[in-house]
Amino acid sequence: MTDVLVVDDLDVTFALHDSEVKAVSDLDFSLAQGETLAVVGESGSGKSQAFLSIMGLLARNGKASGRAMMGDVNLIGLPPNELDRYRGKDIAMIFQDPMTSLNPTLKVKTQLAEVLVRHQGYDNEKANRAVVEMLERVGIPEPVKRANAYPHELSGGMRQRVMIAMALLCRPKILIADEPTTALDVTVQAQMLDLFKTLTHDFGTAMVLITHDLGVVAGIADRMMVMYGGRCVEKGPTDTLFYDPRHPYTLGLLHSTPHVAKRARRLDPIQGLPPSLEHLPRGCAFHPRCAFRFERCFEERPPLLPVEAVREKACWYQGELKYGEVA
Amino acid sequence: MFGYALRRVLTAIPIVLITITVCFFILRLAPGGPFDGERALPPDVMKNLRAHYNLDQPLLTQYLIYLGGVLRGDFGPSMVMEDFSVSRLISIGLPFTLMLGFSAFVVGTIGGMLAGAVAAVNQNKWPDYLLVAIVLVGIIIPNFLMANLVQLFFGVYLHWLPVGGYHPGSLIHLVLPIFILALPHGGRVARLVRGSMIEVLGTNYVRTARSKGLGTRLILARHALKPALLPVVSYLGPGLSYLLTGSLVVEQVFALPGIGKYFITAALNRDYGLVLGTTILYVFIILALNLIVDVLYAWLDPKVRYR
Numbered sequence: 304m305t306d307v308l309v310v311d312d313l314d315v316t317f318a319l320h321d322s323e324v325k326a327v328s329d330l331d332f333s334l335a336q337g338e339t340l341a342v343v344g345e346s347g348s349g350k351s352q353a354f355l356s357i358m359g360l361l362a363r364n365g366k367a368s369g370r371a372m373m374g375d376v377n378l379i380g381l382p383p384n385e386l387d388r389y390r391g392k393d394i395a396m397i398f399q400d401p402m403t404s405l406n407p408t409l410k411v412k413t414q415l416a417e418v419l420v421r422h423q424g425y426d427n428e429k430a431n432r433a434v435v436e437m438l439e440r441v442g443i444p445e446p447v448k449r450a451n452a453y454p455h456e457l458s459g460g461m462r463q464r465v466m467i468a469m470a471l472l473c474r475p476k477i478l479i480a481d482e483p484t485t486a487l488d489v490t491v492q493a494q495m496l497d498l499f500k501t502l503t504h505d506f507g508t509a510m511v512l513i514t515h516d517l518g519v520v521a522g523i524a525d526r527m528m529v530m531y532g533g534r535c536v537e538k539g540p541t542d543t544l545f546y547d548p549r550h551p552y553t554l555g556l557l558h559s560t561p562h563v564a565k566r567a568r569r570l571d572p573i574q575g576l577p578p579s580l581e582h583l584p585r586g587c588a589f590h591p592r593c594a595f596r597f598e599r600c601f602e603e604r605p606p607l608l609p610v611e612a613v614r615e616k617a618c619w620y621q622g623e624l625k626y627g628e629v630a
Numbered sequence: 631m632f633g634y635a636l637r638r639v640l641t642a643i644p645i646v647l648i649t650i651t652v653c654f655f656i657l658r659l660a661p662g663g664p665f666d667g668e669r670a671l672p673p674d675v676m677k678n679l680r681a682h683y684n685l686d687q688p689l690l691t692q693y694l695i696y697l698g699g700v701l702r703g704d705f706g707p708s709m710v711m712e713d714f715s716v717s718r719l720i721s722i723g724l725p726f727t728l729m730l731g732f733s734a735f736v737v738g739t740i741g742g743m744l745a746g747a748v749a750a751v752n753q754n755k756w757p758d759y760l761l762v763a764i765v766l767v768g769i770i771i772p773n774f775l776m777a778n779l780v781q782l783f784f785g786v787y788l789h790w791l792p793v794g795g796y797h798p799g800s801l802i803h804l805v806l807p808i809f810i811l812a813l814p815h816g817g818r819v820a821r822l823v824r825g826s827m828i829e830v831l832g833t834n835y836v837r838t839a840r841s842k843g844l845g846t847r848l849i850l851a852r853h854a855l856k857p858a859l860l861p862v863v864s865y866l867g868p869g870l871s872y873l874l875t876g877s878l879v880v881e882q883v884f885a886l887p888g889i890g891k892y893f894i895t896a897a898l899n900r901d902y903g904l905v906l907g908t909t910i911l912y913v914f915i916i917l918a919l920n921l922i923v924d925v926l927y928a929w930l931d932p933k934v935r936y937r
Binding site: 358359360363383384386387388389390391392395396398400403404405406407408409413417418421422453455466469 | 840846848856
């Protein structure tokens with residue numbers, strides 16, 4: 304399969320008053336056509352900033368360097384007006400909060416149709432027809448009525464469906480979904496994930512799913528990338544990471560996630576707090592919270608190295624990870 | 631919406647009535663009267679004058695007579711400028727004041743919006759600093775001082791523009807007065823637009839718009855402007871009524887034939903009828919503008935729906 308996005312050496316830094324904070328460091332990954340990649344990590348792990356930088360949506364004090372190749376185009380460092388040729392057309396993004404991500408002063412159809420007018424050169428009438436079709440496709444009842452509604456007249460789930468419709472209007476090659484279900488009811492979450500699965504499959508769209516919810520990942524992602532302190536610490540096929548995690552952080556995440564099949568027990572949170580990006584620990588960023596650490600972890604940062612053919616991890620510990628040894 | 635507007639108009643009636651009542655009695659509380667000049671008038675003349683203007687009647691009767699006149703659209707005579715009714719004086723001065731106020735309003739609002747938007751887009755860069763500085767100067771320096779400064783500079787030193795005066799159709803006489811009136815108004819608008827624009831540009835929905843690749847101009851015009859204007863619109867009503875009713879100083883400084891002149895002299899002369907007439911006019915203007923603003927608000931923010 305061909306890769307639709309190849310990210311290489313991606314760094315994101317934010318200029319603060321008198322210092323710099325590195326939110327993402329040396330990120331490498333690729334995204335194959337039609338696949339779903341889950342990006343998992345705690346708040347502040349850099350997972351959202353990495354993809355906002357690819358979309359050219361960093362805050363004013365943010366700066367990205369490296370490469371994010373979509374075909375022959377490097378999206379990083381492209382001036383906004385050139386980026387606008389691809390954003391919304393070949394690469395689209397869905398945001399966490401559907402309540403605030405739609406413009407409250409514009410009708411739903413206005414906000415959707417403008418994408419088609421801008422990128423496909425449709426006239427308004429043709430765009431409006433396509434909008435209604437797409438709204439129907441994402442499971443919105445009475446699409447004509449909803450198209451003429453304002454966002455505040457729709458429920459949260461409905462608004463997220465509108466966001467999905469908006470992102471998929473041009474049938475993008477890449478869809479980045481940043482915590483798309485976090486703000487929704489659990490019942491609606493499941494519907495939403497089904498919708499993602501169906502639509503990305505139908506359109507052949509590759510999806511990046513940014514989340515901290517491993518339950519979401521299990522149901523939908525082909526591959527998974529775990530981030531900690533701005534770096535990728537482990538990546539590989541979802542199944543192998545779930546059943547045979549090789550990084551202590553991945554292991555900790557799995558054990559802090561509720562599981563229906565297992566007997567109800569108290570959840571085991573990972574001890575300690577995620578590190579502040581301003582004061583990352585020396586050596587491996589995870590070592591203060593790690594039960595498997597040894598001398599080397601305090602001094603040297605482990606590089607991301609292949610474990611098996613399709614897996615990589617960044618950890619010095621090579622022994623077997625056994626749960627329960629966690630302090 | 632129509633029902634809402636109608637109800638607003640109806641509720642305005644008691645407000646006008648209350649204003650008339652309060653103003654009428656407060657005016658009478660003030661010492662002196664319209665016929666107190668340098669030299670006391672002979673008692674007979676005074677008596678005749680007072681009888682002519684019903685001033686010898688009990689206060690309540692005078693009030694009812696006046697109110698009855700207002701209801702019939704008659705604001706009575708001016709007690710100082712003989713041969714002129716209040717309505718006549720207003721109809722002479724009002725068109726000019728309205729023209730001046732509206733011109734300054736349009737100039738100031740458009741200029742302020744542009745300045746505010748440019749400053750917001752260039753936040754914390756030199757265009758922003760420059761515009762904020764100009765705006766602050768415009769707001770801080772009182773208009774009678776600013777008026778004298780521009781008269782001195784453009785009128786006396788450079789001879790580009792006339793220092794004052796006006797004759798119908800002479801636009802060049804209006805440049806400086808409009809500028810002076812528009813400056814603080816535009817400054818306030820600019821500050822509001824800058825603030826709300828910066829806020830709106832940081833919202834999630836503007837980020838969504840950027841993620842759609844719409845281009846800066848479309849994002850500003852379609853996605854950012856309307857929500858950014860909300861706080862501005864609520865200022866525009868009071869702002870315009872301030873321009874229409876507050877132009878009296880500027881009219882005085884530039885010797886312009888507006889209504890402000892009458893208002894000031896009427897108050898000084900205890901010209902009861904004329905003071906009341908102009909006050910009622912100002913109340914009307916303010917009420918009407920507030921109503922227009924509320925209706926505009928509903929259009930800008932779909933969440934606001936009046937019933």
